Amino acid sequence: GESVGLHLPTLSVQEGDNSIINCAYSNSASDYFIWYKQESGKGPQFIIDIRSNMDKRQGQRVTVLLNKTVKHLSLQIAATQPGDSAVYFCAEKGGGSNYKLTFGKGTLLTVNP
Amino acid sequence: DSGVTQTPKHLITATGQRVTLRCSPRSGDLSVYWYQQSLDQGLQFLIQYYNGEERAKGNILERFSAQQFPDLHSELNLSSLELGDSALYFCASSPPRGGRGDTQYFGPGTRLTVL
Numbered sequence: 055g056e057s058v059g060l061h062l063p064t065l066s067v068q069e070g071d072n073s074i075i076n077c078a079y080s081n082s083a084s085d086y087f088i089w090y091k092q093e094s095g096k097g098p099q100f101i102i103d104i105r106s107n108m109d110k111r112q113g114q115r116v117t118v119l120l121n122k123t124v125k126h127l128s129l130q131i132a133a134t135q136p137g138d139s140a141v142y143f144c145a146e147k148g149g150g151s152n153y154k155l156t157f158g159k160g161t162l163l164t165v166n167p
Numbered sequence: 168d169s170g171v172t173q174t175p176k177h178l179i180t181a182t183g184q185r186v187t188l189r190c191s192p193r194s195g196d197l198s199v200y201w202y203q204q205s206l207d208q209g210l211q212f213l214i215q216y217y218n219g220e221e222r223a224k225g226n227i228l229e230r231f232s233a234q235q236f237p238d239l240h241s242e243l244n245l246s247s248l249e250l251g252d253s254a255l256y257f258c259a260s261s262p263p264r265g266g267r268g269d270t271q272y273f274g275p276g277t278r279l280t281v282l
Binding site: 086088090096097098099100103143145147153154155156157158159160 | 171198209210211215223225257276
């Protein structure tokens with residue numbers, strides 16, 4: 055079946071370093087992708103999104119890259135801070151009128167001071 | 168704060184019981200989605216409503232049902248509860264179609280514990 059998966063289940067970085075979280079997807083019809091951050095005991099929080107007609111989108115300290123050729127998505131966090139420690143999920147939306155989001159299993163990012 | 172509210176925050180009940188989870192979407196949002204998050208299954212889509220009508224179904228058990236009311240709040244009903252139903256249940260909402268219509272904003276969740 056179609057799925058969204060993460061390459062690395064855990065990532066540990068030093069404060070101030072840049073972090074890169076990766077995600078693979080298998081549905082070539084997916085037209086919209088979102089990165090969410092989930093802190094312990096809280097709901098997923100929207101970070102940044104990208105549509106399939108783009109290959110890069112930047113936000114505040116975050117950048118999402120989309121490589122449709124290899125069906126790969128990445129989230130880059132610049133100057134990682136302790137407050138960035140959380141589980142990060144990528145999610146894909148199937149194309150057309152399919153509004154369901156399919157989530158990857160998540161990557162735990164730990165930022166060491 | 169996403170603007171999506173969910174009640175109750177925590178719910179502890181026994182097997183065989185029935186519970187109702189409530190969700191209020193962000194102001195202006197017409198779509199409501201329900202997700203279940205468990206340790207072994209991750210975030211799983213259950214069901215979507217759009218302006219009061221069921222729009223899409225995911226991995227929702229027959230013991231579970233949902234509805235969206237005219238004021239757009241939604242309720243998820245879980246019956247004949249089993250131990251395996253213990254999980255976090257999230258509601259999300261999204262704006263009307265067009266523009267940001269694909270972005271889903273999540274509530275804080277309801278933690279259900281079945282004993």
